[in-house]
Amino acid sequence: MPQAVVVGGGIGGLGAALGLRRAGWRVTVLERGAAGTDLGAGISLWPNALRGLRELGLGARLRPLLTPQRTGALRDRRGRVLAEVGGDVLERALGLPMVAIHRGQLLDLLRAALPAESLRYDAEVTGITPSGELRGAGTDLAGADLVVGADGIDSGVRAALWPAHPGTAYCGVTAFRAVVDPVPGAVMDGTWGPGAEFGAVPLVDGRLYWFVSLTAPEGLRPADRLAFLRTRLRDWHPGVHRILERTPPEAVLQHDVRVLAAPLDSYVRGRVVLLGDAAHAMAPFLGQGGCQAIEDAVVLAAELAREPDVPTALARYDRVRRPRTQGLARASELAGRFGHRVTNPVAVALRNTVLRLLPAAVAARGTMAAARWTPPRIEPA
Template sequence: MGNTAVVVGGGIGGLAAAIGLRRIGWEVTVVERASVLDDTGAGISLAANGLRALDELGVGAAVREAARGQYSGGTRTPGGRWLARMDGAALERAVGTPIMGIPRSTLHRLLREALPAEALLIGSQAGPVQQLGAGTVRVGCGDTVLDADLVVAADGIGSKIRSLCFPTHPGPVYSGSTVLRAITEQALELRTDFELTWGHGAEFGHIAFNDGRAEWHAVLNLPAGTRFADPLAELHRRFRSWHNPIPDLLNATAREAVLHHDVNELRTPLPSYVVGRIALLGDAAHAMTPNLGQGACQALEDAVTLAAALAAGPDVEAALARYDAERRPRSQAIARAARHAGWMGQQLSLPLAVTLRNTAMRMTPARAATRMILRHHAWIPPRLA
């Protein structure tokens, strides 16, 4: 079995895949079109399944040291009433770790540092991918041509490689929600590690970090492509009557720090994550809405599972078939669950529906809520040699 791979895409999933392949003895080149290899996203929550994947990749300890455990918080109404409380200690007892919050840029840096500089081809646009036969896949990168035994498509929700592999697939679609987010400029005295607040067709949440700063996000039901001349002023207007610390978080944010992206997803599942010697991974394979906080965790699961399958052999084709069989059912089920969570959570706007949802949440026992979380978090990674 050959042992050279090209990973197209230098995001969290692509870097994790490269680390995993190197850990099993493969030669890997990561091709990233951006001239600076970084992640400009705001913050991320890592559940037990993602953290276990990072452990298997050898970077879990560093990530835990840089992250903050989410022990307190929960879900509230705009007036501040609690709908559900978070019990991070109970979750830790059940799966060995609380959910942990970390800036995306920090996670990205820790993954980059686990790879040698020569493995990263930065500022290079991956061109056509050709399967040449005899187990060789060719990737054009400007004047450079890379031949490999495997190509990992980690090129995100707008994946060109996915379009090449599945030309009749409809591709990503708009979920109905748009998200604005940022990291505060200064530290705040927050009483909780993590919160979500649900209104009518709107959500505001925060993740507290180790250094006292926090990531916040605001999700709104709006037509695709909606943008504001002054996003921060618009959020002050929309959330001015919502409970603290929402106004404090907005006040602690620089205007230029606000990011605004529409939430898109692969609503039509792919029939396979593998075509020949091309393996799709992360958002290229199963882009999902963020309502369960599982997007990055699923990409990390992909990376470890792919590396373990290739390590077990007996050949690339058999390993990729096993990767597809293991990853597609779970990741697509979680994508469906995330979509449904959005429909029943942030996207609800009719007053009666919101009232019924809030009543159901207040009546749900904490143990039942923890069991629901464990369905997604209680994943054990395969071992990497």
């Protein structure tokens, strides 16, 4: 049985492990964190990711989570509706709802589908040679047929094997996020003001996930994040403040958002392949980074299932995944630039007028295009 080592036990790495097992591989995931130490807030899973997770074998575990999103709205900062965000429109068009879930719950779902012996925690990989030999925790796995670099945006695998790549760059936005106790009546809702966005979406467990994307200089670190946001958004509509008021200050996380500074020329070096943020960390404005990691995992497994020659299968994976993920990275950047990041008052007014005039289905076209994807079957030859 061929053997794979996956570096990183995040969404992409666990998804790859599930897919490769279905494809008939023996898999070991090396995760540097300790068991049960997941950070993070909510994550939206669009129908493309849900279909991918089904193909990875999670259909039965997902079914109870597929609750429809109630229709909300995109508003301006005074609360006036710019566009209906029709949960039902999306679901009718795409056949599945968008599901928002706590990142820890998603990781638990993925881990529960893997045998315990495929997961090693406190297992930090400290180096990798051009031929794919690992240093650090995975040294005893030398000789694996495949190494999957699923070690996230600051990927050590990418740095070692793509030494000419410039790494990551700040995308101009700092993100604040929190998960709070259920807020009665809350629905999927977004608000755009000059240079900022507030979004809220109920999670499948009933809690509410909210985020603020703020155009800001890199390194802005308010001592009290919640107080800072309440001041920064003071002239925004009461719906925003009702949610901020219910948020404990210590629940607010903050990250400066970084992306790959340049697209990679290939996701493959020899028997080493990159997926997820290691390959294509993108701005979060379409909510697709994690969804794309799941797509990567499915395609990688499907190619390796039908093609026993690893280099040929990896070349196919690269051909399929690079255009899709790099195109979405560009689309996500543009969605931010022409969406909530606009600050000029004339441009804001123009954008708002256009949004009010567009039918909901047209306004949501970018989101829908990203979410429309059919996974290949993972069928061992």
